[in-house]
Amino acid sequence: MARIEIFKAEDRELFLPLAEGVKAGFPSPAEDIPHMSLDITSQIVKNPASTFYARVSGSSMIDDGIGDGDILVVDKSVTPYNGCIAICFVDGEFTLKHVEIHPDHIMLVPANKAFKPIKVTQDNEFIIWGVVRYVIKKV
């Protein structure tokens, strides 16, 4: 079938077909092994559909090595567990804390002595938005 190819002038590149069957030298023994380089995402993202990213502002979690500007890898599919580090939504704001689950209340505990824990009761507008799985930081 005849084909007309439309190129934008500035994108034009010239492709020369490889002369097949003409081989010089010893073929690479790795030729048949598919090349797959390591991908960092596969390590830190278990479930892409439920993974979100967030950026840290402030230093209340610095004792856990989480500092200003770091990127958080959050997996919403993870059920919050006692002591988990989670993005919480409290009274209109996103905040990062350790979540301590008590029978009648929840304590949001920072990792920096200069900050006080927050007690959350039924009176607060509160949700655990997502559990943090990894922290990406520039060193």
Add this chain to the structure above:
Amino acid sequence: MYGLADCNNFFVSCERVFRPDLQGKPVIVLSNNDGCAVARSNEAKALGIKMGVPLFQVRDIVEKHGVTVFSSNYALYGDMSNRVQTTLRQMVPAVEVYSIDEAFLDLRGLEHTDLDALAKNISSVCKRNTGIPVSVGIAPTKTLAKIASKLCKQYPKLRGGCYMHRPQDIEKVLRKFPIEDVWGIGRRYSKRLKAYGVNTAWDFTQLEPRWIQQEMGVVGMNIWNELRGKPSIEFETHIQDKQQICVSRSFSKEIYDFEALAEQVSLFTSMACEKLRKQKSACHYVLVFLLTNRHKESAPQHMEGRTIAFPVGTDSTLEINESVLKALRAMYKQGYGYKKAGAILSGIIPKASVMPDMFDTVDRQKHDHLMSVVDTINAKNGHSGVYFASQSLEGIRMNRQHLSQRFTTEWDEVITVKCL
């Protein structure tokens, strides 16, 4: 059994994932160029804000009741739609994406599981994993599944999942279900049917098949059969459906090479665009997908799909294909043998109703002219005489005063978490 998963007030729900404070408050999302309301939260509906109403007509209500207004954030909605679809695929044997916020589920073979529990579980997992509330209806046919999913929205007690299968339950529901809301009936038929005394889905099932055949043809007969519990609308067929245009193929041999795959997918995209132009429509979304041969269990498996959004509705093969190739490049993995791929256009609107945009940087007139030339050549020379090589188009800017951040597609716009 078939399922339908329908995202509740989808655009509004996407915004609320990143604005939990808007839960339970009136929210609307505007169309292109902040024209009119295209999505409304239940609270906004209760205030009397109608679908498609121009913003200036409801300005008073918006101000008086503190309605939060958003511009359409297509990048966000496209990504969130992908997340919901991926989550669904993880839970059921097969998914047919019907539109940006709806997908059919193939549950054949699962008849012996607790389908009511499954429906509720799918809904709760979607909500937990993506933040999007989803209504899941399961029933003997696709048409009934759609009805079942609507029940979930009416009755919070169902906890997002409704399994409707006993004949007496179906009858009870159909007796109350307005004929105009039945999938496939549309305004034209519902007017005629009502004149004939058919007001509910149940009335329709009681009509003489011969009358339906005569008045509505095969389409009507399919609806009649489906409402009576006999599956008649196939799963994943390419029915002439205004809501989406799909071109996909299985390859005779697995494709490993990116260039070869890109050539095929470009071809599918241009075929889909041609259909789109033929019916004088434009689209807002394209879904590109690829999958490996799942019958070759020893080979590495990869299946993925991505939705790309076009803020200004488009029918240009140039524009659509460029985005398709970009998405394909991002998904493609070396070393995998791809057996099937395709492109699905959705968010389809009449070409005439595409809103022109002052800040649009795409020269649409030029595109239109080129496309008509392409279509003429193809009409003369048979399919795909003209092939599109990679093209570059500049980004699109438009009037979007109430735009939220692209929380999931731009690193500079992810949520900020305070550590104070």
